Amino acid sequence: MSGRFKPGDRVRIIAANPPGHRRVPTYARGRAGTIERLCGEFANPEELAYGFDGLPKRMLYRVRIKQTDIWPDYKGSAKDLLELEIYEHWLEPA
């Protein structure tokens, strides 16, 4: 299983706000993290949502982000992490 990124790579979730059905929560957009694993390739749900076949399949990654890198007022431990599953077309090298 291979994709544009591999475990350990630093990535940033694209800071975009396109209209329509999108699989990235707003709070995570523009945030940087690390690829934790490749989850596999899946038909693109953002295309399936409009009746298309979602092909070619897109690589899905588990991205690990420090909580303190997401919430400006985060009160928990600086070691706390959030893992999100994000498709390759929403990621850029960081």
Added chain:
Amino acid sequence: MTELDLSRARAHDLGGQAAGPIDRAEHETEPWHKLVTALLTSLRDRPVRLVTIDEMRRAIEDMPPEDYRRLQYFEKWAVGVSTLMVEKGFMTREEIERRVKELAARAKPKANS
């Protein structure tokens, strides 16, 4: 770090917003909840496969934000299924509204009883 800007988040995109305490009350399952679930899964799964779960999510997310915030879980499903059925040409909005009116009239207690 970039500032957290949730101003463009849509009604379903709740992450990071003040939400208050979680309501942990159990909910009674009503018969129509099962009916909506049966309808959606029959349309979605083999061999029918007329809708995808992704289309359902999109149809639900696209309802007016005030409806999204007001409606309960299975009410959102009912809206989503009917939106997709109209979109795909299996029934018209008028047919649905007429049937809803018929059922509402039937549910009313009779004036002389």
